[in-house]
Amino acid sequence: QVQLVQSGAEVKKPGASVKVSCKASGYTFTSYYIHWVRQAPGQGLEWMGVIYPSVGTTSYALKFQGRVTMTRDTSTSTVYMELSSLRSKDTAVYYCARAGYRSPLDYWGQGTPVTVSS
């Protein structure tokens, strides 16, 4: 069965970086996009960006360009999302999710809480 398993909760200080992993299993890793979505406490879903593991192509939301980097390791079927220059407003649950081309986010990771606090 398809599974996306994310790394555990993180606590970071302002100005630091965080790197969250998302390990895929149960399907052909290189055939689907992996998107990252975050949700601040009490807020809605915010799309951050996407990576196509087959070739490593990425696209980021304008808001995060320059601060986010998405990479993949095809040998372990793992995608990484690194967010730098963290501030308190980055406190959120970060989700990875799978999608085909122009398709919905059909499988989601369990979410990784990231807390940014001094």
Place this chain on the structure above:
Amino acid sequence: DIQMTQSPSSLSASVGDRVTITCRASQSIATYLNWYQQKPGKAPKLLISAASSLQSGVPSRFSGSGSGTDFTLTISSLQPEDFATYYCQQSYSSLMFTFGQGTKLEI
């Protein structure tokens, strides 16, 4: 970027009610519109894809319609487990998804 505007942002209803949530795109997205349900502390769950295609296992009281820029999610007879937050999302732009701001459905 394609903007998605959902309304209402919150909705009070009772068990058995029929409710409709609307979603409008800032440009035509054909039928590349998806609906998700999210309960507190959980990841979103895909309910409807391609504007009207019900996902396997989703009760038939859920339905979706629309094309172009205007879309609706309808729940024909609310059940206690339906009280949650609902989001629309466009997948027309494959490398730049966007979500609506969400509709919180409350008792």
